[in-house]
Amino acid sequence: MWHPYAAVPSHAPAHVVSRADGVRLTLADGRELVDGMSSWWAAIHGYNHPRLNRALTDQLQDMAHVMFGGLTHEPAVRLARTLADMTGLPRVFLADSGSVAVEVAIKMAFQFTGRSRLLTVRGGYHGDTFGAMAVCDPVNGMHHLFSGALPRHVFADLPPAEFDEAYLAHLAETVAAHAGELAAIIVEPVVQGAGGMRFYHPAYLRGLRELADEHGVLLIADEIATGFGRTGELFGCDHAGIRPDIMCLGKALTGGYMSLAATLCTERVAAGIGVLMHGPTFMGNPLATAVAGASLDLLAERPWREEVKRIEAGLTEGLAEAAAAPGVKDVRVLGAIGVVETHEPVDVRRVQDVVMGHGVWLRPFNRLIYTMPPYSIGDDLDRITTAMTAAARSLGRGPGRSGT
Ligand SMILES: *Cc1c(COP(=O)(O)O)cnc(C)c1O
Numbered sequence: 240m241w242h243p244y245a246a247v248p249s250h251a252p253a254h255v256v257s258r259a260d261g262v263r264l265t266l267a268d269g270r271e272l273v274d275g276m277s278s279w280w281a282a283i284h285g286y287n288h289p290r291l292n293r294a295l296t297d298q299l300q301d302m303a304h305v306m307f308g309g310l311t312h313e314p315a316v317r318l319a320r321t322l323a324d325m326t327g328l329p330r331v332f333l334a335d336s337g338s339v340a341v342e343v344a345i346k347m348a349f350q351f352t353g354r355s356r357l358l359t360v361r362g363g364y365h366g367d368t369f370g371a372m373a374v375c376d377p378v379n380g381m382h383h384l385f386s387g388a389l390p391r392h393v394f395a396d397l398p399p400a401e402f403d404e405a406y407l408a409h410l411a412e413t414v415a416a417h418a419g420e421l422a423a424i425i426v427e428p429v430v431q432g433a434g435g436m437r438f439y440h441p442a443y444l445r446g447l448r449e450l451a452d453e454h455g456v457l458l459i460a461d462e463i464a465t466g467f468g469r470t471g472e473l474f475g476c477d478h479a480g481i482r483p484d485i486m487c488l489g490k491a492l493t494g495g496y497m498s499l500a501a502t503l504c505t506e507r508v509a510a511g512i513g514v515l516m517h518g519p520t521f522m523g524n525p526l527a528t529a530v531a532g533a534s535l536d537l538l539a540e541r542p543w544r545e546e547v548k549r550i551e552a553g554l555t556e557g558l559a560e561a562a563a564a565p566g567v568k569d570v571r572v573l574g575a576i577g578v579v580e581t582h583e584p585v586d587v588r589r590v591q592d593v594v595m596g597h598g599v600w601l602r603p604f605n606r607l608i609y610t611m612p613p614y615s616i617g618d619d620l621d622r623i624t625t626a627m628t629a630a631a632r633s634l635g636r637g638p639g640r641s642g643t
Pocket of ligand 1: 338432464490
């Protein structure tokens with residue numbers, strides 16, 4: 240069986256998990272690990288949450304699934320209303336995964352404008368399907384194997400962390416040079432996730448919003464990783480005070496329980512599209528939409544802003560010493576995201592051995608040892624930062640091996 244970005248048979252055996260509860264994973268051999276990954280940004284409330292469990296078991300009594308073609312149901316309707324209220328984007332398409340939500344966003348932009356070229360920035364990640372791969376970083380985006388099969392979109396330079404007038408000018412030039420052929424600009428707002436865990440200045444997002452309006456191009460915000468409070472604001476776009484024309488949501492949408500994503504857009508875009516040519520078999524699945532609705536209720540009730548602020552302070556303090564380690568290039572924190580960037584690609588197994596020795600689960604890739612813990616992490620955060628600092632100090636003893 241394949242695991243993500245792996246060979247069969249795999250070079251490194253996977254650890255067997257027998258239970259997940261709160262912020263802890265229990266392995267079949269009895270070891271307990273504090274989860275620093277939230278199962279890839281998703282499990283924001285922690286595992287085995289009674290409210291989310293109940294939403295699923297209650298929904299199960301009524302129906303697990305019905306087709307969404309010509310039929311509808313309360314959990315999907317309620318979720319769409321909540322998402323529209325949260326985002327200010329009133330039209331909602333429910334997709335099965337983040338990559339599919341990005342495909343749908345691209346289709347929306349192509350159908351609305353009648354054009355079929357996109358502009359993005361280097362260093363991005365938008366998913367593993369073909370439309371999404373074409374806007375991932377063309378060099379480090381994991382998909383260079385397929386470059387011959389992908390449409391050629393327009394790439395602006397990597398957005399810098401700090402404010403730089405010259406970069407805004409570069410964006411303006413790049414958009415202007417291709418304006419006639421562009422359907423949309425697509426970016427991850429403020430945080431570039433799987434493309435390199437980089438943070439950029441929100442002024443660039445404001446700049447892109449203005450440029451999109453000026454040139455009659457749509458702005459797609461891929462909030463799949465940044466959505467639902469992770470960066471300290473409800474959405475990444477909130478750092479810039481802008482609203483996109485199209486927004487993609489996923490990952491934390493169901494609190495990490497099931498695969499579900501959504502693509503939202505303005506009334507203007509929806510009206511311009513007419514019939515949207517997409518309709519997955521399991522669209523609007525009742526179990527997934529019910530648990531997503533419960534997860535968003537829980538988010539509205541929990542003091543996530545304070546929790547994320549506390550995690551931000553804990554990560555900043557707890558990772559400060561890692562910056563001094565010789566193998567470390569940069570340490571950065573934004574909201575509930577903590578990143579240790581190394582000079583050389585890390586040996587994933589070796590780093591995992593170190594952090595698991597400290598009772599922590601992390602999945603480093605390339606030159607990045609990073610964490611985005613559940614918002615409910617509490618004092619266990621210390622354990623994560625201690626493990627990351629120990630991993631940073633263990634580097635530089637011999638050549639590393641790259642991994643994803
Ligand atoms: C994870 C991710 C995706 C893809 O989501 P999947 O559910 O893995 O298909 C797309 N965009 C961003 C920004 C992501 O972080």
